[in-house]
Amino acid sequence: MSTYRLERRLEVDTKKQALTRVAGALIAMAVAGLVLLLTGRNSFKILFDGLEAIFGSQRGLEGVALRAIPILMTALAVALSLRMKIWNIGSGGQFLMGAFAALGVGIHVNGPGWLVLILMALAALVAGSLWILVPALARAYWDVNEIITTLLLNFVAAQLVTWASIGFWRDTEAAVIQSTKRVPYRLAELPGTDSLTIALLVPFVIALVLFWIFRSTTIGFEIDTIGGNARAAAFAGINVRRRILLVMLCTGAIAGLGGMLQLSAPGARQLGPGYEAQFGLTGFIVAALAGGAMMGVLVGGTFIASMFFAGLVLQTKGLSVYIIFGIYGLILTGVALGEMAARYRLVRVGDAVSSERVAS
Amino acid sequence: MNKNQTGGLHLPPSASGPGYSRRDALRLGAIGVGGLAIGGSLLAACGSDDSSTGASGGAKESIKAHWVYIGPPDDQGWTQRHHEGYLAAVAAMGDKMVSGYTPNIGFDAGTTQLFQQLVDDKNDIIFMNTEYSGLMSEVADANLQVKWAETNGHHFTENCFGYYLAHETTAYLLGVAAAHLADNGRIGYIGAFPTATAYNDVNGMLLGARSVNPEATVETVMVSTFYDPQAAAQASDALLNNGVDFLFGVMDEPTFLNLAEEAGVWTGYWNGDFPEQAPNMYTAGFDIGHGLGPFYTQQCQAVLNGSWVAPSVATLLDTPLGDWGPKVPQDVKDAVAAADAALKSGDLHVYEGPLMDNKGNQVLAAGETIDSLGAYEINWAVEGVSGLE
Incomplete structure (x- = not known):
């Protein structure tokens, strides 16, 4: 029988951290999409419209630049x-x-x-x-x-x-x-x-x-x-x-x-x-x-x-500007949480010394 | 009203579905396929290339129109009145028009990108409810196939013109009322930018007030924004603490009305009729909604007929004084009605010489007058106005 707790990593792998940030952004987008769906909006259409706005034309790419x-x-x-x-x-x-x-x-x-x-x-x-x-x-x-x-x-x-x-x-x-x-x-x-x-x-x-x-x-x-x-x-x-x-x-x-x-x-x-x-x-x-x-x-x-x-x-x-600001905020929060997540790892309580500590 | 608060797209009844049309569904499909390949950009671009409506001249089957608002469509003021005008045009045009609106658009370079986007979306005519001037003109000049109508605009080309509200007479009438109601004759004014709008507001108010009380003054605070409740509140506090007995302003939303009510000071509104914002102290407002619906409808109809031509001078819509607040005494109403009749008959002019500006120059010689189109370009404040040069 074992329980788990979060432990701060001594060394943060920057490559893994990049991945957790992307994951954070994606999870936030999924949450935003779910909320939009539940409130009766077509979040897939919103996503595709957004992607089309950026990648759908040269103007979009220039607009981003x-x-x-x-x-x-x-x-x-x-x-x-x-x-x-x-x-x-x-x-x-x-x-x-x-x-x-x-x-x-x-x-x-x-x-x-x-x-x-x-x-x-x-x-x-x-x-x-x-x-x-x-x-x-x-x-x-x-x-x-x-x-x-x-x-x-x-x-x-x-x-x-x-x-x-x-x-x-x-x-x-x-x-x-x-x-x-x-x-x-x-x-x-x-x-x-x-x-x-x-x-x-x-x-x-x-x-x-x-x-x-x-x-x-x-x-x-x-x-x-x-x-x-x-x-x-x-x-x-x-x-x-x-x-x-x-x-x-x-x-x-x-x-x-x-x-x-x-x-x-x-x-x-x-x-x-x-x-x-x-x-x-x-x-x-x-x-x-x-x-x-x-x-x-x-x-x-x-x-x-x-x-x-x-x-x-x-x-x-x-799409209402307030919804858009809400989505911005969610995504940025997701990235920030992803950055934090990479600093921690899940360990099983009971192990005397975690393997990472031994290694370092 | 829920739809109006968040929505921005009005499709004609013939279009399918509550959220999007068949064209959007096609586009969606195209993007989905494209997205599965690499980027999907080319496919999506092809999929969305439709609704070409031909050359700018000549009658059309239907038109596409878009409104760009400075504030939210439920701001209890400026944008709400324009939005009502928009809804009137939508109702009048029926299935001959696909329309949308974009609220909360400020004065930054992103706005230029927005205008470019509206061009790419193949809009036939674009209305803007406050002067975007330099942010709009580059895009307008490069896209002659699109018509541009700008509130308080000063960019007059073959595809672009300005429309506005003739309000110097309305300000004069409100000034008459203010002088009757303000014991000390001191009127406070919250302005945004030092433009002709502000000059006509303060000049009209002061000249109307002085026709009753020769000692009347207008004290001005300029806040560099039309829509910022916090800035409006700070300016209101400053003017009210300073002891003005009547509070007026060009703010898009009614914060200063609420504060005047709290302070027990009479107040009036640019975007009339919102007496509920100051139940005891509301006098009247400019009835800016009076001509907007018919104007928008007429513009859209002209684009549909192919008869649209850009006016070479500003289109100034009639803007009467709105309904009186419940607590305004009858003698004040009578005095304003008399002044209104004199203005309408031509016996009385808002701007009539001799007139001095507040820097000590004579701006009008005896007998000279300025009409509404002249007032649209005015750039001086009359003697008795402080805080605006």
């Missing part, structure tokens, strides 16, 4: 900070400030398109990192909790953009509600697509670079070490303050660049009340679920973007 770009940029920014156990909740604000600076350059500088776009990108990188400079200094030198400081600056950025869009940069010709002037420059189109630009390549390049840094460079190792135990890292001779500053400024720069890239997306050529569209929050969810793994961010960000795009299309087909 358009949604994914800003989410991937903020998610990569947050994932980088998470490697050091730093929580950048302000990627939305940095995203907005990047867009703000890039827009300022775009509507005031005349020149060859490629040059202005490079200047816009540089302005966005600088603005994004400046927006996190004070939280970074406060964290590095006075150990001020960055969660609060980065979060609150989001609201400041939103107000600044509101001021620009009804004040000094307001488009007085086309706009009815508040909106800034439009940027006349757009990134080069991706060949063979209707709506995509080379902006799509940027998050993948950044993810690869970050992946390489953490896999093969000393600095990546140092950052991971600080994330593991900052005090031990300091004893080992790592200049923790400088690394904190470096990582936080880079995370701001990546989010800021995301804001600039978005200016080339359809419907986003100007700054207005909906420009940020919760990309910061969504990116945070993606990065947290991916646990700071760059490739996980790419997969998770694309997945969440597909979900959002399918949800938008389903809304036009009569």
Whole structure:
């Protein structure tokens, strides 16, 4: 006779963890489908409509990609900070400030398109990192909790953009509600697509670079070490303050660049009340679920973007937005639970020592 | 009403089944087969390629129309009134129209994708119940086969135009009532964006109020959103604590009416007739539903007949003042009726010079007037308005 209990694993197998996350998402979808069926909706039709929205046409795939770009940029920014156990909740604000600076350059500088776009990108990188400079200094030198400081600056950025869009940069010709002037420059189109630009390549390049840094460079190792135990890292001779500053400024720069890239997306050529569209929050969810793994961010960000795009299309087909939000929430919860599940295993009480303990 | 709260697709009676049509069933089958193969994308795309209705000109057998709402269709206000107009058009068109609506659409780039989706779904005409301007125009300009009608829109092309509610006179009448009811002559206004809508609201209110009480003022709080009950509540609190004696706003939903009722301050509504939202303190609202149903029906009918042409100027629908609240005194009603008659006869104008704006410039010389189409483009607030420049 034996009973079972959950035991925390000492070593978590990341490959198994990827599987449990997928399983979590699938179980959540099954639960959502069951609830929809029980409430008299055809959940198979909803699923097929959703899949058709994504895979049924080139437009669908491009729609997912358009949604994914800003989410991937903020998610990569947050994932980088998470490697050091730093929580950048302000990627939305940095995203907005990047867009703000890039827009300022775009509507005031005349020149060859490629040059202005490079200047816009540089302005966005600088603005994004400046927006996190004070939280970074406060964290590095006075150990001020960055969660609060980065979060609150989001609201400041939103107000600044509101001021620009009804004040000094307001488009007085086309706009009815508040909106800034439009940027006349757009990134080069991706060949063979209707709506995509080379902006799509940027998050993948950044993810690869970050992946390489953490896999093969000393600095990546140092950052991971600080994330593991900052005090031990300091004893080992790592200049923790400088690394904190470096990582936080880079995370701001990546989010800021995301804001600039978005200016080339359809419907986003100007700054207005909906420009940020919760990309910061969504990116945070993606990065947290991916646990700071760059490739996980790419997969998770694309997945969440597909979900959002399918949800938008389903809304036009009569599915209530509240049901769609409910499904989003269930699926994300499923992924989070899947991630947790891989950390535990079922053991039979009575075994003196589990086999894993012997092995380790 | 349950269906209206969650649903968004109205099929003509001839279509089969409660949830989906035969075409959807075919599509479903196509996707199922395709999904079993790899991705199924090509098959699904072929399976759904139907209902081509020919060139944009000429009469059609039936049309496909879609409404995009800023809020939920049961918001006790703006979108609910538009939704009633939509239902009227659906009833009038019968089996000549397949229609749907999408609620809760905000001002972000996802909205542009939504419009593209509606084009891909082969809609003939798309109505939008608040100005999406830049988020819509790119898609509209690239898809001339689709007709676009935008509330408060300013994008006039061969396939796109703006329609709105002539409301500066209605605001004037409400201002007359407000000045009679507000002891201190101070009117509070919750605005969204500094647009012509807001200017006509505050100008009309103030000019109407000053015709009764020359000391009247309008104090404005702008909240950068039409639909956000929390922001509306904060703005209401600020204005009520500041001592206004009448509360009005352009909010889509009635939170500020509830708060005015609690504070014992008279109030009026943009989206008339919802007296139950402030049983004791409700004066009246703009009857915005008055012309929407006939307008939507006429637009859909014109697309069906092939006679649709985009107007080159805004279509401004008649918007009378709605029904009075139960506690409004008779002398107030009489005063408003007299002002209404004077406006209708042309003896009285809302905007009549000499008139100063609140920055000290003369905007109208003596004898000059502005009509409704002029008011649609207005961008200044009259002297006596604070909080909006």
